[in-house]
Amino acid sequence: MDSERARRRIVLAxxxxxxxxxxxxxxxxxxxxVVTPRELGIAFDVxxxxxxxxxxxxxxAQSCADAAGALALADDSGIEVDALGGGPGMYSARFGGPGLDDAGRTALLLERLAGVPAEQRTARYRAVVALAWPQAAGRPAVTFEGVEEGRIGFAPRGGRGFGYDPVxxxxxxxxQAELTDEEKDAISHRGIAVRAALAWLAREAGG
Structure with missing residues (x-):
């Protein structure tokens, strides 16, 4: 039973x-x-x-899998705004520098889009989820992508979610910040990618 519990554990990177x-x-x-590095007492900063x-x-994912000695899952995601040439993209979490929080980054995004009409504010959320095993397992990491299309509004609305969800x-x-958890999970970029990863585990890894 102990080995079964270990096999069924995913560490979030x-x-x-x-x-x-x-x-x-x-x-x-x-x-x-599901466990986190903090819950395992692992320092995690990649x-x-x-x-x-x-x-x-x-x-x-690989760094976390090696540190925890277990299957790990990580994602990298961002918001891609067409009027900004696809930015901030991979740098969404660091947009504007380390001094900004979610609200500050959202405000900066709206500032950069000032004067851009609604029809030109198209955007998408993109997420790539990776599964990795400790290197000793000899298994290559695998990745899965999810994309959610939308547009950037003119002002934040809603109190749910995080990141750029209010716009x-x-x-x-x-x-996105006005959706229930269930509504968001059904259509979000992260939800799409995670479901693909879980389906792969069920099919290929006996998950």
Whole structure:
């Protein structure tokens, strides 16, 4: 039974509270126990210097898997705004520098889009999820991508979610921050990618 519990555990390569909540909602119903580096007493701080979402996700997942000695899951994600040439993209979490929080980064995004009409504010959320095993297992990391299309609104609305959710408008006019958890998980970029990863585990790894 102990080996079964260990096999069914996924370590999240993040301590971001918003991501942890979403990952738990998405993963735990599939029968996996979800733990964070902080809960395991592992110091986790990876420099995200990859050239792509996938490189960053794999780097984080592999580092966490090696430190925890267990299957790890990481994501790298961002918001891509067409009027900003696809930015901030991979740098969404660092947009504007280390002194800004979610609200500050959202305000900066709106400032950069000042004067841009609604029809030119198209955007998408993109996430790449990576699964990695300790190097001793001899298994290569695998990645899965999820994309959610929308546009950037003119002012924040809604008190749910995190990141740029209050200004990410969906086709029905609501922002991501106005959705229930269930509604968001069903359509979000992260939800799409995580479900693909869980389906792969169930099919290929006996998950």
């Amino acid at each position: 993040t301590n971001n509270p918003g991501k942890v909540r979403e990952f738990r909602r998405l993963i735990e119903p599939a029968g996996w126990a 420099v995200e210097d990859g050239a792509s979402y996938a490189e960053n996700a794999v780097k984080k 990410f408008e969906l086709p029905d006019g609501r922002t």
